[in-house]
Amino acid sequence: MSLPKSGRYCVIGAGAAGLAAAKSILDVGCDQLVVYEQTDQVGxxxxxxxxxxxxxxxxxxxxxMYSGLWTNLPKEVMGFPGYEMPTQRRSYIHSSEVLEFMKSYAGNFHVVDYVKFEHLVEQVKPVGDRQWEVIVK
Structure with missing residues (x-):
């Protein structure tokens, strides 16, 4: 599905999927984007x-997560298209390194500029053809 540049877009959550979705929206040239994240950081x-x-x-x-968690997947399969994990000796990395990679991705592609932190999406409902009402607290 192609996205029209003139649309307004909302992404819920600034985890891996939300960051990738937001970057895809920005890649088509649309800057009418908001990413709602209920916590105080991406990841x-x-x-x-x-x-x-x-x-x-x-x-x-x-x-x-728990404090000593290491990934059970090699980092080589955990990157984003066009933004791979940094090259290093070991393939299995600590969870904090994954989080730093996600923060780097969000910053590098300016996705973080569109994130509204500490915003809880309470309800999403259709209001027409391809339109939605998003209620945020």
């Missing part, structure tokens, strides 16, 4: 926290 599941309980939105804190 999605690669963000480690030892916090428990609820976040400031009242949602349960969920973390898939």
């Amino acid at each position: 999605g599941t690669w963000v480690y926290t030892d916090s428990v309980g609820s976040d400031h939105h009242g949602l349960p804190i969920h973390g898939s």
